[in-house]
Amino acid sequence: MEPKNDAELLAMINFSKTRDKGFRILVETYQRNVYGIVRKMVIIHEDANDIVQTTFIKAFKNIDKFNQKSSLFTWIYRIAVNESLNFIEKRKRKLSIPIEDYHEKMENYVDQSPLMDGNEIEKKLQKAILKLPTKQRLIFNLRYFDELPYKEMSKITETSVGSLKAGYHHAVKKIKDYLSKD
Amino acid sequence: MEKFPKKNIFKTPENYFENLPDQILEKRKPKALHYYLGGMAAAAVVVIGFFLFNGSETVTSSISYQVALNEEVEYYIESGVWNVEDVLLLAENPNELLDDITEEEWSNQTWVTEGLLENEIFY
Numbered sequence: 129m130e131p132k133n134d135a136e137l138l139a140m141i142n143f144s145k146t147r148d149k150g151f152r153i154l155v156e157t158y159q160r161n162v163y164g165i166v167r168k169m170v171i172i173h174e175d176a177n178d179i180v181q182t183t184f185i186k187a188f189k190n191i192d193k194f195n196q197k198s199s200l201f202t203w204i205y206r207i208a209v210n211e212s213l214n215f216i217e218k219r220k221r222k223l224s225i226p227i228e229d230y231h232e233k234m235e236n237y238v239d240q241s242p243l244m245d246g247n248e249i250e251k252k253l254q255k256a257i258l259k260l261p262t263k264q265r266l267i268f269n270l271r272y273f274d275e276l277p278y279k280e281m282s283k284i285t286e287t288s289v290g291s292l293k294a295g296y297h298h299a300v301k302k303i304k305d306y307l308s309k310d
Numbered sequence: 311m312e313k314f315p316k317k318n319i320f321k322t323p324e325n326y327f328e329n330l331p332d333q334i335l336e337k338r339k340p341k342a343l344h345y346y347l348g349g350m351a352a353a354a355v356v357v358i359g360f361f362l363f364n365g366s367e368t369v370t371s372s373i374s375y376q377v378a379l380n381e382e383v384e385y386y387i388e389s390g391v392w393n394v395e396d397v398l399l400l401a402e403n404p405n406e407l408l409d410d411i412t413e414e415e416w417s418n419q420t421w422v423t424e425g426l427l428e429n430e431i432f433y
Contacts, residue, residue, distance in 0.1 A: 148335065155331040163327075167320045177326075184334045246319030254319065273316055 134200045162208045168269045169212040171234040183208040256306040268299040
């Protein structure tokens with residue numbers, strides 16, 4: 129029997145005989161959303177794939193610590209967001225790869241990878257988003273593409289609604305400025 | 311912003327989402343097995359060490375020899391001379407052991423909380 133809500137899915141996971149099936153359903157339910165936000169942050173499919181797998185493995189290992197104060201969606205999204213930001217931070221700290229080179233790598237990927245779709249305008253928007261600081265980029269992606277309410281974003285990013293609104297406003301302005309240059 | 315569509319321009323390899331759950335669920339198994347093999351290697355070292363050094367000279371030489379043995383056993387496992395079946399055959403109850411190790415690994419993980427920083431939102 130398929131679980132109808134978080135509580136039923138958690139009950140499945142907590143019962144040893146249905147645990148594996150429960151975890152499978154968890155991945156199948158959230159994999160596209162998780163991949164979506166991660167990929168928009170790290171751009172490169174292989175990096176996104178690693179982060180998504182790590183996200184779900186961390187979720188499995190810590191499911192007993194999930195306090196159910198938020199939805200499973202919010203909880204898993206938060207893990208994915210943290211993993212993505214940590215990944216980017218590590219890239220920044222890697223002395224052998226200057227951050228400019230990493231950004232350039234992502235921009236080139238947008239232009240050249242067969243795993244990128246979209247027309248010139250859509251690619252240009254992605255490259256404009258890449259110019260933003262990481263946290264603003266996250267806020268913009270969550271709001272503009274995923275259309276999450278600020279309240280939900282607040283839970284995911286552990287940031288106040290006011291800060292998120294201001295951050296989004298800054299991001300939109302910068303993107304408009306960048307796009308209006310050409 | 312209005313003129314930009316919100317179309318998802320990120321593509322995935324063919325059947326990516328169909329295969330991803332299996333990949334994630336499978337990823338845990340070799341790790342559990344690795345711990346198991348490590349445990350078996352340690353057990354093998356103790357047993358071999360016991361027979362070789364029972365009543366022999368010094369504790370120091372026994373320890374250093376056990377370290378060498380440990381490395382040798384690990385080498386056999388890692389290089390594939392001993393495969394999974396070989397090591398499992400050494401145990402009386404391999405299935406139970408494997409279940410215990412898997413269960414322990416799943417329940418003993420420490421949760422790393424990495425909070426987000428607000429200070430990069432404005433600039």
